[in-house]
Amino acid sequence: MLGSSDLEQFLALANRDPVTNVFALYRARTTSLEPRWLGGEMWGRFDDGRLVAACHVGANLVPVECTADDARAFAERALTRTRSATTIVGPHEPVRAFWNGVAASWGRPRETRWQQPHLVLSGPPAVEPDPRVRRTDRHDMDLLYPACVAMYTEEVGVSPESGGSADLYRARVAQLVSRGWSFARFDGGRLVFKAEVACATDRAAQIQGVWVPPDSRGKGLATAGMAAVVDAVRREIAPHVSLYVNEWNTSARRAYRAVGFTESTRFSTVMF
DSSP, X not given: OOOGGGHHHHHHHHTTSTXXXXXXXXXXXXXXXXXXXXXXEEEEEEETTEEEEEEEESSEXXXXXXXXXXXXXXXXXXTTSOXXXXXXXXXXXXXXXXXXXXXXXXXXXXXXXXXXXXXXXXXXOSSOOOTTOEEOOGGGHHHHHHHHHHHHHHHXXXXXXXXXXXXXXXXXXXXXXXXXXXXXXXXXXXXXEEEEEEEEOSSEEEEEEEEOOXXXXXXXXXXXXXXXXXXXXXXHTOSEEEEEOOTTOHHHHHHHHHHTOXXXXXXXXXXX
């Protein structure tokens, strides 16, 4: 298990690919790898005293700079304890190797998504940004929060409020708003586009929660809205913007392609 004394080595490892590893870098920099702040653990694999791979182990289990062999080693360690992860997510090869190592013991997942394009944009958007997209504030919560619940339920297949988690999820949405990481467009007293920054460093930001209400789709709101989000994020947060999308979501992929995103790798997600 890594701790604060390993932070420098960990940052050097994860910065080999600061865009793909933005989640792990964000978590490391905001917690200094202290388990009480991580809400979990960061595991490391060493070769002659040199950190060669890592794995974030919390609600999200995320391999960091792992080969398939590294992922199998982390899977062996994971089998010595009760599963805490509700999601395994990251580059396809290590996620697949990790899952193959724990599948027999961890039970049937709720869903697996094996080929999710990981997209990156490191320049200005290729289309005109929507000037009506703006950062949200606390006064928007009555419209923003139901949209976040609807997006999550549509994307993940279960409500974020299930199991008595409504207060926790509302706090997460409010936290993103307070950080200036929540963006939306409102028309006629209703939300017609939204997106958030999930995590960020000084080099990269990952977008999540892109959503347009079903009755407003097909009007170009996502394309122009994402252009506005990319423009704001690149000016004020980080120069590289990333996200990952389900392979079957052709409309979303078409919108991201129009904005200028290109595929860098494939992610996989296992959900419990």
